[in-house]
Amino acid sequence: MKKKKVNLRDVAPKEHHHHHDDGHNHNTSKEASNLKPYLPAIFSFVLLITGITIDYFEAFSFFRGWVRVVWYSVAYIPVGLPVIKEGWKSIVRGDFFTEFLLMSIATLGAFAIKEYPEGVAVMLFYSVGELFQASAVKRAKGNIKTLLDARPDTAMVLRNGDFVSAHPETVTIGEKIQVRIGEKIPLDGILLSKKASLNTAAITGESKPDTIAKGEKVYAGSINLNEVIEIETIKEFKDSSITRILDMVQNATARKSKTELFIRKFARVYTPIVVFLAIGLTFLPYFFVDEYVFRDWLYRALIFLVISCPCALVISIPLGYFGGLGAASRNGILFKGASFLDAMTKVNTVVMDKTGTVTKGVFKIKEVVNKSDFKEAEFMQYLMAMEEQSTHPIAKAILEYKTDGADFEATDVSEVAGKGLKGSVNGKQVLVGNKGLIASFGIEVPKETDTIVESIVMVAIDGKFAGYVTIADELKEDAHQAIKQIREAGIQRLIMLSGDKNSITQQITSELGIDWAKGGLLPEDKLNEIEQLKKLPDTTVAFMGDGINDAPVLASSDVGIAMGGLGSDVAIESADVIIQTDQPSKIARAVQIGRSTRNIVWQNIALAFGIKAIVLILGAGGLATMWEAVFADVGVALLAILNAIRLQRTKWN
Known part of the structure; x- marks a missing residue:
């Protein structure tokens, strides 16, 4: 079944243009537009039911012959014509065996053997199935619509000295x-x-x-x-983070998963086989059956065609994935494609970065140890005067310290590469940096500092060791819960690779209960580690990082998961899954959604094949009529759709 490309912009009416409408008008027009696609089907349904009722009670003597033919033809046209057109279009494109063609042959064939109500009914149910499918897809995309509405459509730009309103695309x-x-x-x-x-x-x-x-x-x-x-x-507007995320989500459905692609290929081979079998079923019995009645066998062949139409299969699989993608985006998890929903179910090794992934990536002063003759506040004034000159994140943390009194000024500040800063404050020579810096000036550093795990900034004033400040990164609120849930989701191995000091990495590893860790790694070291892991038999690796320097690793792991979504463009480009809320615990949720999606897709495949097989056998044996055939096709498709919608309804714990 050809998927109709639904442009998100059509699905998502820009409602925010209507601020000044009165609510009532707006709602009625919205309801009318929701009903519009169903009108042809409703018209056909009314005519069909009326026709069948008249037939059944034989109430009107004139309802015979050509009147009856015209009546049912009028009922057929609104639902049949679009399908015949689609079938014709695909034939022109060189794609003969589509479900449109199957439906057209089956229904026109029914007319040819004077089974008018059945011809109309098959086409009507088929159209209703298509409409339901479209609305289910629209629903799944509805989650994405809320994102679309986040895109502003005006900008106040400074031009010729005035702020004027312009479309963001022109800025x-x-x-x-x-x-x-x-x-x-x-x-x-x-x-x-x-x-x-x-x-x-x-x-x-x-x-x-x-x-x-x-x-x-x-x-x-x-x-x-x-x-x-x-x-x-x-x-520019087209490169802004939100536009990129939207494009990514819009294209998510285009990146088909393996099951989905398999069904496409399957339908390509399956449909011609069915058509030839139907032709065989019509004419071959002539050679084997004593009383060959062409009409009976043609009828059976048409039933066979209707039943074997792979609609239910072809609808239900993408819909299952749609449901999964929708459920995930509602949970703040963006999958770049259905294939990653699949991949997520196979992950058994999760590798994580530390800073910004399980920690907040925000440094805070943990402890101030003043060993100078000054009061703590004054000691900090000296340190802060120096750090004013630095752009390092640790400097930022130190500058958040609150002191009273006027700030000191530092002069002649120079950087000692890889060690720290030296300069003078209030006429005193001040050194701020690591142990190497202090020692290089021949100043003794107390032994107690050797056992400190956290980042440490030491201070010497006028050639004397004055004290130190320890700085640490905080764990995210849900870090412990994340590890617990990832384990519960059945992931066997948890590994941490970090660019931070090995001692800090190991400390966090033991605190969180991660299997093993390595610290002090450059991006290429992380890449090597991932490559080694991927070589192990039966290992599917998901890497979660916060983006900036993790891009190569995100790209090379089986599933790359970026935190926070927008800190880094590179992450959006290289990751397969983006966790918008920045919470590592969403990984377990992503695995759950992936698994539920896979289950629903396989349930749908089994359901479709099972019911079709039964009715096919009955149809070939002449026990099933067109009506059973319609149920086998449309009924199964509807059940599959309802099953897929369940995903979006699920409340994840």
Whole structure:
């Protein structure tokens, strides 16, 4: 069955243009447009039922001969014509054996042997099945529609000294845009205002407000909460993070999974076989049967055609995957394609990065140890004056320390490569950095610092060791739960590979109960480790990382899972699955959804084959009529659709 390409933009009416309509009008027009596709089917159904009723009671003497033929033909045309047209189009394209052709032959054949009501009924049920399928697909895409609505359609751009409204597509890189309170940011950019409070739910799935400082990145789709802000754009509309995610989701269904592709190929081979068998069933009995009645055998062959139409199969498999993709996106998990839903079910080894994956990637001061003659606040003033000059994330953490009094100024600050900073504050020489820096100036470092696992920043003032500050990264709230759930999902091996110090990596590993870990790795080291793992027999590796430096590893693992979705474009490009909410515990959820999808798809395959086989045997033996054939086809398709929709209804624990 040819899948109709549904453009998301058609599925997702841009409702936010109608702010000023009165609600009533809006709803009625919406209901009318929802009903519209069903009108031809309803018209045919009314005529068919009326015709069958008149036939049954033989109420009107005039309802015979040509009147009856015309009546049923009029009932047939609204549902039959589009199908015959589709069949013709695919023949012109050189694709003969489609289900449109099967349905056309079967129903026109029924007319030829004067079984008019059955011809109409087969086509009617087929059309209704198609409509249901379309609406189920539309539902699955409905989850994605909410994402689409996150895309703003106007931008206030500074042109000739004034902010004017323009479509985001017309804004070029480096232009200045203004975003008012409650509006969505139209393009990715750098914040020019002092600070901004943004709701990034459309992007990360987390609805807590994010505070962004001047010079930091802001992403399209975020909502501005507190004050009017100005942004300098760094990307065009088509490259903005939200557009990329949308394109990715739109194309997810195009990346077919193996089962789905198999069924496509299967239908290609299966349909011609069925057509030739039907022809055989019509004419061959002439040579073997005593009383050959052409009409009876033709009728049987037509039934055979209707039953063997692989609609149910071809509908139910993509629908199963649609359901899975929809259920996942509702859970903040974006699969780039149905094939990854499949791959997720085979994963037995999960490798994770540390920073930004199981930890927040935000450094905080853990402990201040002051060994100088100054008070702690003053000791910190010296340290902070130096760190003002550094861009390192650890410097940022130190600068969050609150002190009273005027800030000190550092002068003559220079960097000692790989070791730290030296400079002078208030006329005193200050060194800030690692043990190597302090020791290189001949200053003794206390032994107790050797056993410290966390990152440590040491300070020497005027040639004397003055103290140190330890800095640590916090675990994400759901890190423990994530590991537990991944184990419960039946994943045997959990490994951590991190670029951070080995001691810190090992500490977190033992805290979380991960099987083994390696720290101090460069991206290419991680890549080597993954390649080694993939060589092990029966190993399917999922790698979860937060993106920036993990791109090569995400791309080379069997399933690459990126955290947070939008921190890094590279992650979006290289990952197969994106966890929008940044929660590692979603991995277990992704595995569950993958497994449920696989189960539903196989249930549908079994259901379709089972029922069809029974009716085929009955049909060939002359025991089944067109009506049973219709049930075998449409009934199975409907059951399969309902089964697939179940996925979207499931409440995952």
